Amino acid sequence: MEKLIEQFSLGLFFWSALIFVGLILVLKKFAWKPILDAVNEREEGIKNALLSAENAKKEMQNLKSDNEKLLADARAERDLLMKEAREIKEKMINDAKSEAQAAGEKMISQAKAAIESEKNAAMTELKNQVSSLSLEIAEKVLRDELSNKESQTKLVEKMLGDAKLN
Amino acid sequence: MVFSNKPLQFIVAVLVACLPLFSSANTATDSVHAKAEVKTESKVLNIKEKEAEDRKEYIQHHLLDTHDFHLFSYVDDNKEEHHIGFPLPVILWDEGLHLFSSSQFHHGEKAAESKGKFYKLHHEKIYRVDSAEGEIQLNNENHHPTNVKPLDLSITKNVFVMLLVSVLIFLLFRSLANSYAKNNGVAKGIGRFFEPIIIYVRDEIAIPNIGEKHYKKYMSHLLTVFFFIWFLNIFGLSPLGINVTGNIAITACLAIITYIITTLTANKNYWGHIFWMPGVPVPMKLILAPIELLGTIIKPFSLMIRLYANIVAGHIVLGSLIGLMFLFKSWFGSTLSFGLSFAISLIEVLVALLQAYIFTMLTALYFGSAVEEHHHEEEAHH
Numbered sequence: 001m002e003k004l005i006e007q008f009s010l011g012l013f014f015w016s017a018l019i020f021v022g023l024i025l026v027l028k029k030f031a032w033k034p035i036l037d038a039v040n041e042r043e044e045g046i047k048n049a050l051l052s053a054e055n056a057k058k059e060m061q062n063l064k065s066d067n068e069k070l071l072a073d074a075r076a077e078r079d080l081l082m083k084e085a086r087e088i089k090e091k092m093i094n095d096a097k098s099e100a101q102a103a104g105e106k107m108i109s110q111a112k113a114a115i116e117s118e119k120n121a122a123m124t125e126l127k128n129q130v131s132s133l134s135l136e137i138a139e140k141v142l143r144d145e146l147s148n149k150e151s152q153t154k155l156v157e158k159m160l161g162d163a164k165l166n
Numbered sequence: 167m168v169f170s171n172k173p174l175q176f177i178v179a180v181l182v183a184c185l186p187l188f189s190s191a192n193t194a195t196d197s198v199h200a201k202a203e204v205k206t207e208s209k210v211l212n213i214k215e216k217e218a219e220d221r222k223e224y225i226q227h228h229l230l231d232t233h234d235f236h237l238f239s240y241v242d243d244n245k246e247e248h249h250i251g252f253p254l255p256v257i258l259w260d261e262g263l264h265l266f267s268s269s270q271f272h273h274g275e276k277a278a279e280s281k282g283k284f285y286k287l288h289h290e291k292i293y294r295v296d297s298a299e300g301e302i303q304l305n306n307e308n309h310h311p312t313n314v315k316p317l318d319l320s321i322t323k324n325v326f327v328m329l330l331v332s333v334l335i336f337l338l339f340r341s342l343a344n345s346y347a348k349n350n351g352v353a354k355g356i357g358r359f360f361e362p363i364i365i366y367v368r369d370e371i372a373i374p375n376i377g378e379k380h381y382k383k384y385m386s387h388l389l390t391v392f393f394f395i396w397f398l399n400i401f402g403l404s405p406l407g408i409n410v411t412g413n414i415a416i417t418a419c420l421a422i423i424t425y426i427i428t429t430l431t432a433n434k435n436y437w438g439h440i441f442w443m444p445g446v447p448v449p450m451k452l453i454l455a456p457i458e459l460l461g462t463i464i465k466p467f468s469l470m471i472r473l474y475a476n477i478v479a480g481h482i483v484l485g486s487l488i489g490l491m492f493l494f495k496s497w498f499g500s501t502l503s504f505g506l507s508f509a510i511s512l513i514e515v516l517v518a519l520l521q522a523y524i525f526t527m528l529t530a531l532y533f534g535s536a537v538e539e540h541h542h543e544e545e546a547h548h
Contacts, residue, residue, distance in 0.1 A: 004414050006310075009291075011257075011318040012231055012415040015325040020394065020419060023332045028386035031339035035364060036385060038346035038353075045351065 221492070225485035228407050229478060230290045231324045233268040237406065249273055254326055258285065260294060260316030268320070285316070292318050324410045331397045331410075339393075360393075367392055367526065375530035380537040384530065387427060391420060392526040395473065399518030402477060403511065411521070412477035414470070421470035424529045425463070432536035465532055469525060476521050480514045 236251040253269035270278035274287035293313035302311045342357025372381040398410040440458040487507035
């Protein structure tokens with residue numbers, strides 16, 4: 001201990017204190033502060049970059065899922081539209097078919113009715129003509145026959161025979 | 167602290183255990199020599215003793231601060247000793263400022279003259295002597311000089327090395343700081359190697375010990391103390407023979423700065439724990455107060471002694487092992503001590519870093535205790 005105290009040099013102590021404190025102050029201003037600031041800044045930068053990369057990744061994932069959702073929606077909508085279109089098409093075809101059938105049937109029935117009425121009209125006219133003809137004939141015959149007695153009788157008889165044949 | 171000392175203690179223990187092997191081998195060769203050259207025995211012993219004394223002095227001298235930067239010395243053909251190095255300025259305060267070059271001491275052989283006063287070196291301390299031929303008067307009891315000792319503020323070797331290391335640290339970290347601005351926040355150049363260490367000090371030393379909230383204001387001190395001690399430790403391992411951190415004045419200075427910062431930045435909670443320990447009965451509080459107060463001084467004191475002792479121990483062990491190489495003049499012993507000193511050197515590189523780490527770590531811990539927030543209720547729950 002005594003030797004240690006003897007070795008202790010005040011001058012060396014003075015200089016080392018001066019140099020060391022001076023070194024701290026000088027290095028603080030010119031080295032440690034800029035170095036630590038730069039290191040901190042860099043670390044912050046790295047942290048931020050990592051964070052933003054993570055965010056970008058998340059956003060990408062969100063976008064991807066959004067896209068998928070949109071795609072699925074679009075697909076569903078397309079399916080719906082197709083289904084509806086098919087239904088409409090079928091309905092239209094069915095409608096057209098039934099309408100056409102109805103129209104056809106109507107036309108047929110109209111035609112039938114027209115034919116019937118024409119036929120009736122034709123029959124009536126024929127009947128009328130036949131009756132007027134037979135009346136004329138009967139008039140003529142009666143005139144001829146009524147001029148002579150014999151022939152009158154003959155005619156009545158003949159006519160009666162004819163009428164029986166009819 | 168514990169794990170840092172263990173390997174060193176282990177190596178020293180192994181070394182001590184191995185020593186008898188070498189010395190017995192040595193005495194055997196000695197005895198052979200002694201028989202063969204009975205006449206020159208006393209002379210040989212004298213030279214051996216002198217060599218041993220030289221080595222011991224060399225190691226002890228190496229641990230001390232010096233007033234000139236001595237690189238190496240050699241003895242030329244004319245048996246004259248030459249010292250290679252360069253002088254450093256001597257600054258004294260002795261009834262006025264004295265400023266002269268340490269070359270005037272002629273390595274302690276002559277007295278230097280300044281403004282009519284004469285100074286002489288004795289064990290690397292400067293004492294005033296009466297005249298140019300004046301000698302240092304030693305006390306008969308403890309062989310301490312009785313001469314007047316002026317206030318010595320010289321730029322000694324240690325101060326010079328500290329300045330050198332400070333400039334080195336400044337340039338290194340200044341270039342690192344500048345490289346960020348130039349390269350968009352990316353470090354470039356040699357400073358890049360130290361960037362992870364700075365981040366380590368921040369993330370592993372400062373934040374866990376001081377806390378996220380307060381650590382910023384201590385970062386400058388922690389980083390400076392870490393690199394200062396580490397670089398000086400590494401410089402101490404260089405063959406230039408520098409021993410800065412193994413100097414009690416310097417470790418004391420670092421520890422006192424830690425103590426001052428701890429004391430000045432301490433909050434109410436810290437003082438509360440010292441003078442009026444919460445959660446213990448009043449008599450205990452009275453007993454604990456002086457113990458805790460003493461503890462605040464013991465903490466930096468342990469910092470001072472730990473760094474000093476570790477570095478000095480490393481230097482002594484390494485110096486002794488290198489000395490052993492010259493002591494054993496056999497291929498076996500010298501090779502072995504070379505291997506050992508090589509291994510110790512590697513361990514010393516580790517110790518250099520470890521001691522810087524431990525000093526910074528404990529400093530951060532003391533700072534942390536100074537700004538610790540009140541959280542006894544939480545602890546009670548656990």
